[in-house]
Amino acid sequence: MVWIGMINENTQTVEVVASHGNIGDYLDRINIDLNDEKQSNGPTGKAIKTNTHQICNDIAESVTMDIWKERALKYGYRSSAAFPLSTFHKVVGTINFYSDEINFFQEEDVQLLDELAKDISFALEFIEIDAKRSENEELLKQLAAIVESSDDAIIGKNLEGIITSWNKGAIEIYGYTESEMIGNSVSVLIPSDKADELSIILAKIKNGEHTEHFETVRQKKDGQLIHVALTISPIKDTLGQIVGASTIARDISERKHHEAINASRIHLMQFATIHSLDELLEETLNIAEKLSKSQIGFFHFVEDDQLSLTLQNWSTGTKAKFCKAEGKGMHYPIDRAGVWAVCVAQRKPVIHNDYASLPDSKGWPKGHANVIRELVVPVMRGEKIVAILGVGNKRTDYDEKDVETISLLANLSWEISERKRTDEALFESEKKYRTLIQKMQTAVVVHGANTQIITSNAKAQELLGLTEDQLLGKTAIDPSWHFYREDMSVMPFEEYPVNLVLATRKELRNYIVGVHRPNIENYIWAFVNADPVFDDKDGINQVIISFIDITHLKKTEEALRTSEGRFRRLAENARDLIYRMSLPDGKYEYVSPAAYSMFGYSPEEFYAYPSLIQQIIHPDWHNYFEEQWTNLLKGEMPPTYEYQIIQKSGEVRWLNQRNILVCDENGNPIAIEGIVTDITRRKHTENQLRLNEERFRMAQTISHTGNWEYNLQTTHFWGSDEAKRIYGFDLVHDSFTTEEVENCIPEREQVHQALVDLIEQNKPYDLEFEIHPKNSSESRVITSIAELQRDVLGNPLRVVGVIQDITERKKAEEAIESLAVRLNEAQRLAHIGSWELDLINNSLIWTDEIYRIFEIDPDKFGASYEAFLEAIHPEDREAVNSAYTNSLKTRKTYSIDHRLLFSDGRIKYVHEQCETHYDGDKPVRSTGTVQDITERKLAEIKIQESEQLFRALVENSPDFIARYDRKYRRTYANPAIIKLFKGYENNVIGKTPHIKSPIYAPEKYIDYLQQTIDTAEELSFEIPFRSESGVMHWGHIRFLPEFDQEGKVTSVLSIGRDIHEIKENELRFRMLAENFPDFVFRFNRSCQYLYINQTAEKSLDIPKNSFIGRTILELPLSKKAEQNNAIIKLIQLTFSEGKTHDDELHWETKMGERILEIRYIPEKDAAKNIISVLCIAH
The missing domain is CATH 3.30.450.20 (PAS domain)
Structure with a gap:
């Protein structure tokens, strides 16, 4: 079983949001309260607290499982594992796995599941980022739609206000033709209550002042009043004299309308966080009614089959005043829905401004609202309609503006409701799964x-x-x-x-x-x-x-030491050949250098001639090897076999070959990996073996052992050449003294004390310690044994000893110990049972593990081949029977995966292998193994689902997402990037940014890639690129390093976004500010200068660079400190209150006293956060 739990930030409890394989009500009754000491001290609680996985391999023996143990064991759970899920470096939940086996979760499984948890965390984080990005992009699309749907009016006039030019935008906005307005006064456009604005504007023009975004009201030809934003700039002749002005007028009436929509969007997003899906949809419909001036509203989901819809919700007013018909949650056929669902068939918004006259109207069910007018819009996702939103009974006809408004709300409500539905599904699922495993076998x-x-x-x-x-x-x-x-x-x-x-x-x-x-x-x-x-x-x-x-x-270490001398030389002289062969072409991908000694041919010769192995097979083995070669190419072979070859030199050798079949994720054979061992020695006669054993014993006596002597009377120290070599001394030039030898011993004090104890107390001297040989940076491990010799009077005379370099032995011991640990773990995890079938008596013998896998009582099992087939899933019996019967005919082993079906509906997956033994041509006995691979199969399915989700997110992202290897080649690019390579799509995958790339500075781009690889840190930068339309845009690029298990950067994930519009807006601001006649300053929250314009720089006679990054106190422009403090106070006040402030200041400067009118304006980002304060001083 697997379940995902997410933290409820309000209650600090872990709630089940998704599960698979749950039995009974186990998860329904789990309580995991992170504020409760006991409930938060199990694997899930600890995984959340520590942000590390928690493994419990024996629930029955776990102390921390007392609260849940009884119910866990009742449903057959014996071990569990909890892995933390994080977004933005914060643990938000866990993914938990359960097994019916003790000691199920081992190191390889934990590593795999750790990666799965990271993938899910990445997906959760990506979804959250994408949701925020989608909301921001939707807002940008709204604003872009407003801008693109209205052309600005550009009007030229002289200093008396007489119109000299009139563009098409002016015609569209004001309704006057060009001939009607040229030569006329601009006062024609000004309402009577705004008449005084003209003289003020003309006065500013004559003074050379610019007017930016002046919002006011103007009158169209038909008398309609409209809101406009005016930008007025003086026009100068070639002599610099002001001769008139250019006015850019923008109709902002539409913006006012959309501001109301945007406010509704923000309200709905905030509303969704603390209300249910039904409450959210009802509130959405209330807003839709308000914006469209309707009296009824409804929202229904369309099923995936596009044939029926689910009646979901109605507005508050509809339910209270107009519609009493029941049906919430009903599945309603679209073909019976009448004209109110016709938008599904037409796949576009539909307006019915005279509902009663429609020929397809089917009347109203009892209690339904009487509809006079109706507007219904579909919500499209891909090729499917997922929902419809409708409003009705507006007092006037619905128009395209209503379509736009309701469509925006419909799409917004779907996005929020879809997320809400997902959240609620996760929340409901989380209630079913709560468990903490307290007891652990470790x-x-x-x-x-x-x-x-x-x-x-x-x-x-x-x-x-x-x-x-x-x-x-x-x-x-x-x-x-x-x-x-x-x-x-x-x-x-x-x-x-x-x-x-x-x-x-x-x-x-x-x-x-x-x-x-x-x-x-x-x-x-x-x-x-x-x-x-x-x-x-x-x-x-x-x-x-x-x-x-x-x-x-x-x-067992002592026993290993005893046998080490016998096996060490064997291990050192082993010359096994390792190879990998691709399938089905039979080409060698790798052959180890042992090929020289084993075959007399180089690895390169095997690469060039894959059939070389067939040519060097001994003639006695040609037929056997041809048969095995054919099987190898089909991915079928015994795990091991022996044969003879003739070396290049003509010598005949015996070889043992062990093979492993490598399959892809679909189970198709793709390669064979094997080890070939020269077993010629093993084939020698027994006399030759005895001779070899004698030589082996003789070799032990001459195994690189040195000796030394220390004369206690003369203090003379002597060592043999081998002793000197062990300690790293040059035999000719280096002196061999006790001081220099002790300098090579890190534990010299302990070693020296052992020597003193030998001399003074006759204690045994038998040590093993580390040395750092002279003239070498590699440490070694030696054994040292010594004894004390006395003179005829019994006085200590000398100490004699031997040393032996056992470094390789120690390494071998560590390797053997590590191998033993891994082997024991593998045996414990394998869950493999074996069986034997007596074909003469039709008697079948199973090991206990197979009974456990098949969940069969040994006393009730028929113990025959037919009884075995009965235990197999009915759909797989024929395949298993055919595999076995074919193996009897062909005398080949068989290997097959199949299912077991249990009475309660559960399914297990098992892997079986079998080979048959013959008496002549008669099969007499079959032996085989059965392995439970259920968890592996389920994990593979889960991983595939996670992979598909991740790819779906990336493939549909409008951002530019690519992956580069360490040689700067693209190994992946999403559709957004491929669109940039119009006509050059073949230059994307496998190519570097040099090759016909839309990036204008590929060398700089590659430098950043290399910097990310070298530092292993995230990097962000901006760079120009060729957009899909062919013009240069600026992009913001974010490089994320990706690591292998050793922490090495293996690739770089690139995420880019087009910031062309942001750059354009910044450029427009700077062009305006640089030509502005007043002083313009920009400050950050620390009251540091971010920008000053040329007017301020020239007037104050201080270089611009002297301002940037410094505060007004660090660069006082006034001689009075209180004036500087007053400016800082108003900057800080503007940041805190978020509104404009005006001030008049007598400023004492080196130019004398100046009176300044200063306006402090807060500047906000898209999220309405104040990011800077703009000061304009006149």
């Missing part, structure tokens, strides 16, 4: 930042030999907390796992410690993993330490 201890133990589980108490009371509150330096190093020396406190994590601020992995257990004679050995948990200020809040008991591995 021993866990949690330390606070002061090393005090906060909590521990029962496994930790058992492993450490301490009770919970003995552990809680103890610090890492408590005497009862006692660790050993691997050499059995007492571990200093600074090497304790918790102290290492606190010191390095990094995780600790596979740290080996010996654990002293009070009141228990024996001690244990454990693998320790420790992880820091950071708080929101990047301080370490907790350290979580887990212990894995490896005492049994330590006990």
Whole structure:
């Protein structure tokens, strides 16, 4: 089972939002309260608190599962795992997995699920970003529609206000033709109550003043009053004399209307956050009625089949006054809906301004509102209609403006309602799943930042030999907390796992410690993993330490040392060949250098001639190898086989070949990987084997061992050549003294003390320690054994000893130990059962694991091949039976995946392999294995679904999204980018930005790519590019590095956005400000100058660069401090209140006293946040 829980910020509870595989009411009764100490201390709560995954591999034994254990076990759950989900560096929930097997979640599974959790987190974050972006883009589209649907009036006039030019925009706005207005006074357009504006405007023009965005009222030819925004600029002749003015008039009547719509949009988005879907739709319809002056409104969802719709909601007024008909939630056929649903068939908005006269009107059901006029608009998503929104009974006819308004609201309501429906579905699903797994099979201890133990589980108490009371509150330096190093020396406190994590601020992995257990004679050995948990200020809040008991591995160490001498030379002389062959072409993708020694041919020869292997097969094995070669190319082969070859030199050798089939995600064979071992020695006679064993024993006696002597009477120290080589000394030039030897030993004090103990107390001297050889940077590990020799009187005479470099042996021991751990884990995780079928007696034997997989009582099983087939899913029985019977005919092994169907409807997936043994031509016995692969299959399905969701989001994004490899080649580009390569689509994937790219500065772009790869940090910048229309635009680019498991940057994700309009607006502002006759300043919240215009720069006689980034106090322009403080106070007041302020200031400067009129204007971004203050001083 898997479920996703999200944090309810209001209640601080974890609520189930999605699930799969839930049994009964298990999730319905889960309560996870993050404010409750017990409920928040399970895997889900800990995953949220620590932002790290939490694994519980035995629910029955977990201390933290007491609250939920009984019900979890009732439904068959035996282990679980919780992985945190984060957006914008904040944990927002978890994804939780359950298995019916103990110890199910192992390292490889956890790594896979960690990646899945990151993908889901990325998708959640992307959805949130995309939702915000969609809202902003919708607003921009609204504003763009207003601008594009109205042409500005551009009017020229002289200093007396007589019109000299009149464009088409003026005709459209005012209704006068050009001939009617040329030579006439502009006063014709000014209403009587605004008549005094003309003289004021003309006076400013004569003074050379500009007027920006002056909003007022003007009168059209038909007498209609309209709102306009005027921008008036003086016109100068070639001599610089003002001769007239240019007026740009923009009809802003439409804007006033859209402002009301935008206010409604913002209201609905805020309303949606705290109200249900029905309440949201009802409020949307109320606003639709208000904006369109309607009296009824309705909103219904259209089903995916486009044949029926779900009656969803009506406006408040409709339900209260007009419509009493029932039907909310009904599925209503569209072909029976009448004319009010005709917009679905026509796939466009429909207006009925005389409803009663419509020939297709079907009348009204009982209690339904009487409709006089109606406007219904469809909501389209792709090729489908997803909903309809309608209003009716406006007192006047509906027009295109109403269509635009209602369409905007319909699309907005769909976007918000779709998100709301998703949120509510997640919320309802979350209620079904609540569980925290407290008990874990792994021993866990949690330390606070002061090393005090906060909590521990029962496994930790058992492993450490301490009770919970003995552990809680103890610090890492408590005497009862006692660790050993691997050499059995007492571990200093600074090497304790918790102290290492606190010191390095990094995780600790596979740290080996010996654990002293009070009141228990024996001690244990454990693998320790420790992880820091950071708080929101990047301080370490907790350290979580887990212990894995490896005492049994330590006990085998001595046996490994004994056998190491025998197997080390074998391992060093092993010359196995490793290869990979692609299918079905049979070409070698890789052949290891062992090909030289094994075949006498180079890897390059195998690459050039894939059939070379067939030519060097011994003639006795040609037929067998041809058969196996054919099978290999089809992806069918036994796991291992042996054959003979003839080397290039003519020597005959025996080889053993082991193969692994590699398949793609669809299960199709794509390659074979294998290891070939020269087993010629194994084929020798027994006498030759005895001879080899004798030689092997002789080799042990001469295995690079040096000896040394120390004369206690003369203090002379001597060492053999091999001893000197081990310590890294030059045999000719370096002196070999005790001081220089001890300088090579980091633990020189312990080694020296052991020598003293030998001499003074006759204690045994048998050590193993690390050395740093002279003239070498690589450390080594040696063993040193010595004994004391005495003279005839019994006095100490000399110490003689031997040393042996065991570095390679230690590495081999570590490798063997690591392999043993992995092998044990693999065996535990494999869930593989085996079987044997006696074909003579039709008797079938299963191991216990198969009974568990098939969930069959051994006492009730028929133990025959027919009984086995009965246990298989009915749809798969024929395939399994055919695979087995064909294998008997062809004498080939078979491998097949199939399903098991249980009485309660559950399905399992299993993988089976089988081979048959023959007596001559008669099959007598079949053996095989069965592996439960259900979880893997389900995980693969989940991952595919997540991948499809992510790609759908990226493919439909209007942003430019691409991925580059380390050589700057595009490995992916979404449709938005491909559109920029009109006619050059082949230059996208696999190409670098150099090749016919729309980017104008590809070298700079590549520099930024390399910088992101080198620093492994996110990078943002702006760069020009060729837009889809072919003109230059500016783009904002964001580079995000992507990493492999080792933390290396493998690729860079690029997200770009067209900021051409933003750049154009900034350019217009600067062109206006630079030519403005008054002083123009811009300040940030720190009262620092962001901009000054040329007028201010020239008048104050101070370079512009001296202003930028400094405050008025750092660059005083007035001799009076109180005047500077007054300016700063008004800037700060404008930021805090968000409204314009005016001030008059007597400013004492080096030019004398000046009287300034200053206006402080707040500047806001798209989200209406104040980002700067503009000051205009006159």
